[in-house]
Amino acid sequence: QAVVTQEPSLTVSPGGTVTLTCGSSTGAVTSGQYPYWLQKKPGQAPRTLIYDATYRQSWTPARFSGSLLGGKVALTLSGAQPEDEAEYYCLLLFSGGWVFGGGTKLTVL
Amino acid sequence: EVQLVESGGGLVQPGGSLRLSCAASGFTFSNYWMTWVRQAPGKGLEWVANIKQDGSEKYYVDSVKGRFTISRDNANNFLNLQMNSLRAEDTAMYYCGSGSHYDYWGQGTLVTVSS
Numbered sequence: 001q002a003v004v005t006q007e008p009s010l011t012v013s014p015g016g017t018v019t020l021t022c023g024s025s026t027g028a029v030t031s032g033q034y035p036y037w038l039q040k041k042p043g044q045a046p047r048t049l050i051y052d053a054t055y056r057q058s059w060t061p062a063r064f065s066g067s068l069l070g071g072k073v074a075l076t077l078s079g080a081q082p083e084d085e086a087e088y089y090c091l092l093l094f095s096g097g098w099v100f101g102g103g104t105k106l107t108v109l
Numbered sequence: 110e111v112q113l114v115e116s117g118g119g120l121v122q123p124g125g126s127l128r129l130s131c132a133a134s135g136f137t138f139s140n141y142w143m144t145w146v147r148q149a150p151g152k153g154l155e156w157v158a159n160i161k162q163d164g165s166e167k168y169y170v171d172s173v174k175g176r177f178t179i180s181r182d183n184a185n186n187f188l189n190l191q192m193n194s195l196r197a198e199d200t201a202m203y204y205c206g207s208g209s210h211y212d213y214w215g216q217g218t219l220v221t222v223s224s
Contacts, residue, residue, distance in 0.1 A: 036211060044216075046206070101153075
């Protein structure tokens with residue numbers, strides 16, 4: 001099955017901006033792969049933040065935004081808050097099923 | 110209120126079987142695809158399987174094909190995952206998810222495969 005790649009870890013200062021990216025071993029990520037971004041904190045259920053690359057869920061703070069950027073899908077956090085410290089996972093649809101990226105551990109420090 | 114509640118996890122020996130269930134409430138269960146994902150200790154999320162609204166289509170990650178079977182009971186709003194020939198690498202927290210855009214997730218049930 002395809003491999004989905006993400007930065008293993010990133011650090012952002014409180015109030016700062018950071019962009020997480022997600023790429024595919026099969027080529028450019030497209031909107032037809034219905035890209036998702038999920039947030040995962042220890043001991044909690046996953047929480048979907050972004051679907052179809054750019055659409056926020058109703059509970060997703062406006063400081064999170066999604067985009068397709070240079071053949072990858074990106075999640076930008078503008079104005080980071082301490083509560084945004086978490087693992088972030090990209091999820092893409094391929095012909096054989098869905099594949100998660102390896103996750104990005106985001107530290108707000 | 111939407112709820113997904115997983116159950117059925119536990120300790121099982123390698124080669125053994127477990128049946129996970131996910132009880133859904135607060136939304137029209139039969140309208141949505143349902144999915145299982147898992148997270149092994151210290152690892153990332155892994156998509157495991159999903160099933161179409163009427164059960165006519167099912168998809169699995171390669172590592173569980175032939176061992177796991179996903180099914181659903183639309184009359185009683187249950188999603189199931191029958192897991193056979195379990196291996197140590199199947200040890201994980203298993204989450205069920207649903208919604209038109211993976212809107213809903215349960216809190217998970219822990220499966221430990223160990224002798």
